[in-house]
Amino acid sequence: MEKKKRGFWRWLIASVMLRLILIYLPKTFNLASRPEISTPLVSLRRLAEGYWLKKSSMSPYAGSMYHGSPLLLSLLGPLTVKRIEGQPDHLLCSDGDDSLHILGYSLVFVIADIISALLIRATGHTLQMAYRQSLNSLDIVDLFKSSDSLSSGDVAALVYLWNPFTIAACVGLSTSPVENLVVILALHGACKGLVPLAAFGWVMATHLSLYPAILIIPVILLLGYGPDTPPRKLFLQKGYGKNGDNHSSDNCGQQETNHSKAEVTFSWRPVIHFLFWSSLWSTYVLVLCSISVKPHGSLWEMFRRTYGFILTVEDMSPNIGVLWYFFAEVFDFFRSFFMIVFHLNILFMILPLAIRLKHRPCFLAFIYIAISSMLKSYPSVGDSALYLGLLGLFLDELADMQFSFFLLCGYIGVSLLSPVMHNLWIWRGTGNANFYYATGMAYACLQEYGCSFTEDSDLYSFSLPPPPTIIILQIILVVESVSAVLNHDRKLRKLSVTKLRDGNS
Structure with missing residues (x-):
């Protein structure tokens, strides 16, 4: 059992390392622009645009870019902004050269x-x-x-x-x-x-x-x-079968019936x-x-x-x-x-x-x-x-x-x-x-x-x-x-x- 657990955690750590390596690679194979990955609802580029509109005192839904939750905008929006000393804020999604910030x-x-x-x-x-x-x-x-x-x-x-x-x-x-x-x-x-x-x-x-x-x-x-669980009628069949076989054992039969009912009852x-x-x-x-x-x-x-x-x-x-x-x-x-x-x-x-x-x-x-x-x-x-x-x-x-x-x-x-x-x-x-x-x-x-x-x-x-x-x-x-x-x-x-x-x- 311990060996199984150690094996699982090794694979988990390896998957995290793979993600970090791929993220650190420049441009990340340009996956953010792939239509199979980024849609109008899940694209972080669109979220960054909505956050920029919000910071500019406009509705994040102005135009046709952002269509996600305002809560997600508040949580992830600040992470899409790259602050450069002496310059205005730049959206990270428009400048992918800073791998550490990514x-x-x-x-x-x-x-x-x-x-x-x-x-x-x-x-x-x-x-x-x-x-x-x-x-x-x-x-x-x-x-x-x-x-x-x-x-x-x-x-x-x-x-x-x-x-x-x-x-x-x-x-x-x-x-x-x-x-x-x-x-x-x-x-x-x-x-x-x-x-x-x-x-x-x-x-x-x-x-x-x-x-x-x-x-x-x-x-x-x-x-x-x-x-x-298996189909619930199996528990009923088992309970009824036991009750039919043990006419002399009323207590046992009653116990099996109660168990079957417990399996079927909706709470x-x-x-x-x-x-x-x-x-x-x-x-x-x-x-x-x-x-x-x-x-x-x-x-x-x-x-x-x-x-x-x-x-x-x-x-x-x-x-x-x-x-x-x-x-x-x-x-x-x-x-x-x-x-x-x-x-x-x-x-x-x-x-x-x-x-x-x-x-x-x-x-x-x-x-x-x-x-x-x-x-x-x-x-x-x-x-x-x-x-x-x-x-x-x-x-x-x-x-x-x-x-x-x-x-x-x-x-x-x-x-x-x-x-x-x-x-x-x-x-x-x-x-x-x-x-x-x-x-x-x-x-x-x-x-x-x-x-x-x-x-x-x-x-x-x-x-x-x-x-x-x-x-x-x-x-x-x-x-x-x-x-x-x-x-x-x-x-x-x-x-x-x-x-x-x-x-x-």
């Missing part, structure tokens, strides 16, 4: 990545312990024998730290590490039963990027039911506390935002320039998503209709997924994050880094997942092709927008496949609009992961029934 403010994102990895690790340990206890109560704990390798929490944390997408978002002057941190904070607080922490993480995540609002469902399920008390704390944190955030924007604007302007900007897809600069190209080509007469269709696609999947996966709320959160990162208005590789890190939490359940090698090759191929196609289109002029959009389609399809479940997954099939290459990867990833988890549950059901029959005989 290292100073980039440490914020490095620290955010480290904290996120440690929270993922702690969440993984909580999920693993709860799942082992559930298997033990079903007398099938021997299904997963302990191995000498790292635990699922350690693996998930290291996957998050060493994921090239995570490193690129950290080094490329993107605020995605901060947004990922508050999402992970909400899931960690819900898994641990820390209601104020879960509410704070969910409120801040929703405030920063809007789409995490749908995570309220898995968070409530985590607080009400607890961490992921409303932590949910009510969560709603209370969420209201409290939301009020506090709105008050702070009002104070921040009051001298030069209003809360209504903030909502219009942040959430309205997200929902109306005003900026159609290229990114790895599916909306920019579509709305650049669609007629204005149909724009509102298709905006509603695209946004409702996310909402239509929430209820069926929650009903089918309510016994695995943490895995449900992973699915929601993957779907929203695929269909959101301005996606970046930082969004993919989050759900790929959470994927490592479910090593046992996804052991039989298909197309793993294909997914790995797909992500590598898209990561290499995307900058090439962008260069051919923008700089060399030998290609067109379809070249770059094709890589985006492949990427999204690798995720979006998870939203059109097959009959084998016991879910209805959802029809989505034609996606861009990064989307194909997302489709396959989500569908195959859900299918693997449902097959895992079927395997547990068979083992449980076999145990009951053996006990009866």
Whole structure:
């Protein structure tokens, strides 16, 4: 055990050193200008522009540059200013020659990545312990024998730290590490039963990027039911089977029935506390935002320039998503209709997924994050880094997942092709927008496949609009992961029934 811990900390320190080396390199490979990393919502260059407007006694939302939170502007804005003696303040983002100054403010994102990895690790340990206890109560704990390798929490944390997408978002002057941190904070607080922490993480995540609002469902399920377990009807079957066999042992039967009910009962008390704390944190955030924007604007302007900007897809600069190209080509007469269709696609999947996966709320959160990162208005590789890190939490359940090698090759191929196609289109002029959009389609399809479940997954099939290459990867990833988890549950059901029959005989 000690050897495993030492190995984990060595890999963590090595990942930090790699980030610092890449940050210190001059120009940092110009990652801050890559459309896969910096979007209108997470670009630190735009944040620096908004801070300059604020310091110049203007609204940070004047013009069309900044569309983020005023709180994030107050926290990170001062770090983007380089003060030179005898000269006026210069925005750091417009002068990248001072590597030491870059290292100073980039440490914020490095620290955010480290904290996120440690929270993922702690969440993984909580999920693993709860799942082992559930298997033990079903007398099938021997299904997963302990191995000498790292635990699922350690693996998930290291996957998050060493994921090239995570490193690129950290080094490329993107605020995605901060947004990922508050999402992970909400899931960690819900898994641990820390209601104020879960509410704070969910409120801040929703405030920063809007789409995490749908995570309220898995968070409530985590607080009400607890961490992921096998299907709850297995506990009922086991309790009823024992009661039927031991007519003479009334006390034993009553004990098993009570245990089964305890496994199935939904606890409303932590949910009510969560709603209370969420209201409290939301009020506090709105008050702070009002104070921040009051001298030069209003809360209504903030909502219009942040959430309205997200929902109306005003900026159609290229990114790895599916909306920019579509709305650049669609007629204005149909724009509102298709905006509603695209946004409702996310909402239509929430209820069926929650009903089918309510016994695995943490895995449900992973699915929601993957779907929203695929269909959101301005996606970046930082969004993919989050759900790929959470994927490592479910090593046992996804052991039989298909197309793993294909997914790995797909992500590598898209990561290499995307900058090439962008260069051919923008700089060399030998290609067109379809070249770059094709890589985006492949990427999204690798995720979006998870939203059109097959009959084998016991879910209805959802029809989505034609996606861009990064989307194909997302489709396959989500569908195959859900299918693997449902097959895992079927395997547990068979083992449980076999145990009951053996006990009866």
